[in-house]
Amino acid sequence: MIRAIAIKELRETIGLAALALVALAYYVHNLIDKAGGERVPFVLDDYFPMLALVQWLLAIGLGLRQSAWERIRGTYPFLLHRPASPTAIFVAKFATGLVQVQAVAAVPIVWYGVWASTPNTHPSPFEWSMTESAWSVWLSLPVAYLSAFLSGLRPARWWGTRLLPGVAGSMLFLFISMAIQSWPITLAASLALSAILMSLIFYVAKTSDFG
Numbered sequence: 001m002i003r004a005i006a007i008k009e010l011r012e013t014i015g016l017a018a019l020a021l022v023a024l025a026y027y028v029h030n031l032i033d034k035a036g037g038e039r040v041p042f043v044l045d046d047y048f049p050m051l052a053l054v055q056w057l058l059a060i061g062l063g064l065r066q067s068a069w070e071r072i073r074g075t076y077p078f079l080l081h082r083p084a085s086p087t088a089i090f091v092a093k094f095a096t097g098l099v100q101v102q103a104v105a106a107v108p109i110v111w112y113g114v115w116a117s118t119p120n121t122h123p124s125p126f127e128w129s130m131t132e133s134a135w136s137v138w139l140s141l142p143v144a145y146l147s148a149f150l151s152g153l154r155p156a157r158w159w160g161t162r163l164l165p166g167v168a169g170s171m172l173f174l175f176i177s178m179a180i181q182s183w184p185i186t187l188a189a190s191l192a193l194s195a196i197l198m199s200l201i202f203y204v205a206k207t208s209d210f211g
Contacts (some may be wrong), residue, residue: 002092009096012069013062017100020058024051024108032115040124041116042131052137055105056173059141060166062097063148071152086205094198097149101141109134133178136186140177143169143190146197154204169197 027050035041042048109131116126147169151162176189 002088005089005092006096009066009093010100013065013097013100016061016065017058017104020054020061021104021107023054024104025111027051027054028108028112031112032121035122039122040130041112041122041126042134048133048137051105051108051134052177055101055137055141056144056170058104059101059144059173060148060170062101063145063150063166064152066093066097067149067152069152087202090201090205094146094149097145098142101145102138105138105141109138132183136180136183137177139183139186139190140173142194143176143197144173146194146201147172150197150201150204153201153208155208165197165200169193 031041113128113131115121116130117128148166150169151164151166154162154165172193176186176193180186180189
């Protein structure tokens, strides 16, 4: 049953993940084509802002798609009455969404990094430590994803109030990915916030009337 739910989630969301991957691949390809001069991969080029924007949009989009869409279609009663616990069902949804977000987000970082580390591809020095800011964004993505999921799940008459967790989560995502200069601290903050958000999601799922 859990496998069936994961396949369902993947089938319904893979198009959005593929679109984000194409956008990131196109952008990295353009950066490689424009290499040279004073551009330094991951440091003195405009890779970081676009990376964060597209990855954030993917995390928010998948989180809302996997939660609000079920409520809009009225499929939660059917889903939650399957022969599996609600906790297991939501964990399957989380796992499917987060794997897609993290996998898509990692591809452009690795691709651009491998290209930058290859000799004779550009005139600038390069060390893998220069990718730390990009990986900080990657580590922080679960916060954006789970906050969007919570926004889509929680009951509220107005979308303005329903989206408050997503807005707050996006602000926390920006802070821990850009303001914190140490990836171990970024990782710890992301894990702690993700645990809090998952607890809130399970609470809302337990106390909400989806009928």
